[in-house]
Amino acid sequence: MPLSTRRAASFIxxxxxxxxxxxxxxxxxxxRNGKDNPYYKxxxxxxxxxDWIILGSSHAMPLAFQGMDREIExxxxxxxxxxxxxxxxxxxxxxxxxxxxxxxxxHGVIYAxxxxxxxxxxxxxxxxxxxxxxxxxxxxxxxxxxxFRATLHDHVSPLxxxxxxxxxxxxxxxxxxxxxxxxxxTQFDQVMQPSNAANKSRIAYLYPExxxxxxxxxxxxxSLRSIxxxxxxxxxxxxxxxxxxxxxxxxxxPDEDAFDSRIRQFCAEEQVAFTDFSGSIDGDQFYFDTDHxxxxxxxxxxxxGLKDLLTKPWGIQ
Amino acid sequence: MIVTSPIFLVFIVAALxxxxxxPSAWRWPVLLAASLIFYAPFGWVNLGIMLTASGVTYxxxxxxxxxxxxxxxxxxxxxxxxxxxxxxxxKYYNLLAGLAEGILRPGQAADQVAxxxxxxxxxxxxxxxxxxxxxxYLADAYSGRVTPARNAGHVALYVAYFPKIIAGxxxxxxxxxxxxxxxxxxxxxxxxxxxxxxxxxxxKKVLIADNLAPLVDKTFKIAAFAAPxxxxxxxxxxxxxxxxxxxxxxxxxxxxxLLMGIRLMQNxxxxxxxxxxxxFWAERWHISxxxxxxxxxxxxxxxxxxxxxxxxANVMLVFLLSGLWHAGLGYGIGWGFLAWGAINGLYQWLExxxxxxxxxxxxxxxxxxxxxxxxxxxxxxxxxxxLLSWIFFRSETTAKALLILRRVAFxxxxxxxxxxxxxxxxxxxxxxAAIAILLASEILDERYALAARLDAxxxxxxxxxxxxxxxxxxxxxxxxxxxxxxxxx
Numbered sequence: 001m002p003l004s005t006r007r008a009a010s011f012i013x014x015x016x017x018x019x020x021x022x023x024x025x026x027x028x029x030x031x032r033n034g035k036d037n038p039y040y041k042x043x044x045x046x047x048x049x050x051d052w053i054i055l056g057s058s059h060a061m062p063l064a065f066q067g068m069d070r071e072i073e074x075x076x077x078x079x080x081x082x083x084x085x086x087x088x089x090x091x092x093x094x095x096x097x098x099x100x101x102x103x104x105x106x107h108g109v110i111y112a113x114x115x116x117x118x119x120x121x122x123x124x125x126x127x128x129x130x131x132x133x134x135x136x137x138x139x140x141x142x143x144x145x146x147x148f149r150a151t152l153h154d155h156v157s158p159l160x161x162x163x164x165x166x167x168x169x170x171x172x173x174x175x176x177x178x179x180x181x182x183x184x185x186t187q188f189d190q191v192m193q194p195s196n197a198a199n200k201s202r203i204a205y206l207y208p209e210x211x212x213x214x215x216x217x218x219x220x221x222x223s224l225r226s227i228x229x230x231x232x233x234x235x236x237x238x239x240x241x242x243x244x245x246x247x248x249x250x251x252x253x254p255d256e257d258a259f260d261s262r263i264r265q266f267c268a269e270e271q272v273a274f275t276d277f278s279g280s281i282d283g284d285q286f287y288f289d290t291d292h293x294x295x296x297x298x299x300x301x302x303x304x305g306l307k308d309l310l311t312k313p314w315g316i317q
Numbered sequence: 318m319i320v321t322s323p324i325f326l327v328f329i330v331a332a333l334x335x336x337x338x339x340p341s342a343w344r345w346p347v348l349l350a351a352s353l354i355f356y357a358p359f360g361w362v363n364l365g366i367m368l369t370a371s372g373v374t375y376x377x378x379x380x381x382x383x384x385x386x387x388x389x390x391x392x393x394x395x396x397x398x399x400x401x402x403x404x405x406x407x408k409y410y411n412l413l414a415g416l417a418e419g420i421l422r423p424g425q426a427a428d429q430v431a432x433x434x435x436x437x438x439x440x441x442x443x444x445x446x447x448x449x450x451x452x453x454y455l456a457d458a459y460s461g462r463v464t465p466a467r468n469a470g471h472v473a474l475y476v477a478y479f480p481k482i483i484a485g486x487x488x489x490x491x492x493x494x495x496x497x498x499x500x501x502x503x504x505x506x507x508x509x510x511x512x513x514x515x516x517x518x519x520x521k522k523v524l525i526a527d528n529l530a531p532l533v534d535k536t537f538k539i540a541a542f543a544a545p546x547x548x549x550x551x552x553x554x555x556x557x558x559x560x561x562x563x564x565x566x567x568x569x570x571x572x573x574x575l576l577m578g579i580r581l582m583q584n585x586x587x588x589x590x591x592x593x594x595x596x597f598w599a600e601r602w603h604i605s606x607x608x609x610x611x612x613x614x615x616x617x618x619x620x621x622x623x624x625x626x627x628x629x630a631n632v633m634l635v636f637l638l639s640g641l642w643h644a645g646l647g648y649g650i651g652w653g654f655l656a657w658g659a660i661n662g663l664y665q666w667l668e669x670x671x672x673x674x675x676x677x678x679x680x681x682x683x684x685x686x687x688x689x690x691x692x693x694x695x696x697x698x699x700x701x702x703x704l705l706s707w708i709f710f711r712s713e714t715t716a717k718a719l720l721i722l723r724r725v726a727f728x729x730x731x732x733x734x735x736x737x738x739x740x741x742x743x744x745x746x747x748x749x750a751a752i753a754i755l756l757a758s759e760i761l762d763e764r765y766a767l768a769a770r771l772d773a774x775x776x777x778x779x780x781x782x783x784x785x786x787x788x789x790x791x792x793x794x795x796x797x798x799x800x801x802x803x804x805x806x
Binding site: 004007011014015018019022131159162168171172174 | 323505776780783784787788791792793794795796797
């Protein structure tokens with residue numbers, strides 16, 4: 001081998017070694033500062049068996065904010081793991097559940113549905129490529145396998161798989177020393193200031209496509225069906241819920257009635273229980289921002305129906 | 318395709334692999350195919366426009382071989398019009414339509430319905446760059462500086478060559494075409510230099526420019542409400558953002574080309590160390606554009622040979638045209654660019670006017686004129702003159718630029734106090750540190766040829782520097798940043 005080739009090979013080998021060291025250090029930091037990421041929660045789950053797993057987007061996250069999950073667990077006597085994630089639609093949560101079921105058992109799955117999560121790639125396929133989520137997803141062969149299947153079967157960008165494989169977003173994470181905590185959790189005890197402009201801008205963000213794409217919606221209902229099938233294969237029952245939203249916000253959601261009738265029809269077809277809490281709590285004092293329950297709101301939801309749902313004897317939906 | 322994207326990495330590895338496999342004579346078709354693949358994601362319409370421009374250039378180039386001066390002139394005018402008219406239409410149609418409406422119906426209120434249609438054509442990616450290359454090819458063919466290519470593929474590659482099509486350098490056919498006619502595989506020295514330049518370019522772009530961009534954008538967006546100190550910081554940051562963004566791209570382009578055995582011209586030479594604004598524009602900043610305007614506008618207009626007044630007029634015209642060329646850079650197509658050009662033209666006037674008196678003074682006090690401190694004072698002044706003009710460049714409107722200037726001037730007396738109590742964020746400290754390191758390394762390189770010394774070092778410290786650069790890119794680079802500023806031309 002000529003000298004120049006040997007030197008180039010040595011240079012590349014050292015560079016790869018240093019890269020691997022950076023990746024390992026970044027993964028260590030990811031585990032040390034992890035909190036909200038669902039894959040992190042799965043890795044760190046203190047036990048193998050759970051009574052309930054909660055899936056959904058950010059609307060379901062307050063159920064685990066600032067020790068609410070422990071509070072609910074103590075009161076109901078049920079073991080609960082909340083794997084809802086920021087902006088996560090059914091496709092992303094389908095793979096989260098798959099990953100969870102590889103090494104855990106659960107009696108029931110609560111899926112918190114949101115119409116926005118069934119409309120756009122942004123909340124489904126593109127969530128896999130979000131560097132903020134990738135930066136907090138621990139390196140793991142089973143997770144990588146899930147990303148591979150998502151790429152193969154669900155049109156997720158191969159770059160997400162590549163990123164998870166080489167850990168690039170984790171190495172490049174600017175918040176590597178910060179706790180993986182959504183800022184919403186720090187506002188959990190606050191009360192929202194009602195604002196029409198804030199509602200409008202939030203809805204524009206959640207519904208980037210102005211018109212619902214029927215094909216996309218069918219695709220994401222397919223993901224929800226996969227969640228139900230996976231749960232049933234694992235002998236777990238499934239309950240779909242719609243979490244509370246302020247009336248002022250809910251009334252501005254596009255095509256909400258059409259989504260409601262579609263989800264009811266879906267539940268009837270799949271023989272899945274559906275509880276609609278969306279109109280059950282009104283009043284600004286129960287929300288810390290435009291559309292997320294605060295501590296008072298979560299407590300009210302708990303006493304007004306969630307407790308019954310969680311403590312119902314198994315098999316009765 | 319953006320050169321900092323993962324897709325580009327795959328693309329360039331494939332392109333380099335193909336080039337390594339094919340014989341020398343086949344290098345240009347591979348490069349042309351790669352260039353078309355690179356450009357295709359910008360859209361088929363853009364690709365069509367680019368190929369049409371190269372076709373026009375090729376055909377008019379053949380026409381310029383004629384022995385008749387009249388026919389050659391006709392081909393030149395035809396070619397230049399065919400390239401320039403779309404350039405003007407793409408960029409300024411809406412602006413000109415508004416202007417025409419204002420002139421033809423001066424009483425019309427601003428909120429009345431426009432009667433000239435607005436087309437919102439939008440400039441095809443890189444058009445300003447390759448249009449200038451096409452025009453220089455035609456002008457050089459006309460004057461006999463370049464022999465028009467018989468091979469249409471060579472002309473197409475000259476226009477479409479992917480490292481430079483998006484943001485330059487505005488390469489000359491006199492330099493580029495001979496490299497296609499006598500292709501040579503890259504030497505080891507070229508490969509090493511190429512990789513060094515790519516690393517340097519990425520550090521400038523991803524580590525500095527893209528980390529400064531959000532800080533600058535945030536303040537400029539709320540200029541009317543921002544504190545004067547925030548405006549001052551953002552103006553300084555913008556000066557380095559645009560420098561690192563643009564020169565970073567140029568470094569990457571030159572580096573990539575070296576890997577493929579093609580030498581492109583150097584486009585930046587530590588511009589913020591210029592002693593005068595003339596040196597800044599003529600020898601250090603966007604050198605290929607400066608030379609283009611010199612060779613195809615300033616000198617044909619008579620340059621400095623037709624008397625003082627004409628010289629001053631020619632200089633101003635060049636800078637006004639340069640302002641127009643820069644319009645549409647993602648900061649709108651406002652009069653700010655023209656103001657920016659005019660301000661820099663005025664700087665040139667001032668320097669021309671002071672040239673003779675300063676020369677006399679330097680003759681009388683040679684020790685003072687050679688004083689290093691004075692030289693640093695001149696650099697400081699030059700940098701701040703340029704900085705002032707960047708405010709017009711970055712602001713969407715001249716009104717906004719003037720507002721920023723007013724607010725900064727108003728806040729200047731209290732600035733030292735404000736700096737003492739200013740809560741610098743991590744990102745701002747990072748930006749300041751990066752700028753300080755960049756400037757320090759450029760000063761050392763200017764004075765002690767730092768890059769050459771690094772090359773002469775043993776492998777261990779040299780490689781350590783490279784690994785450090787790569788680690789910084791991985792750890793702190795903003796890879797999700799926006800596209801290059803000059804891509805929007």
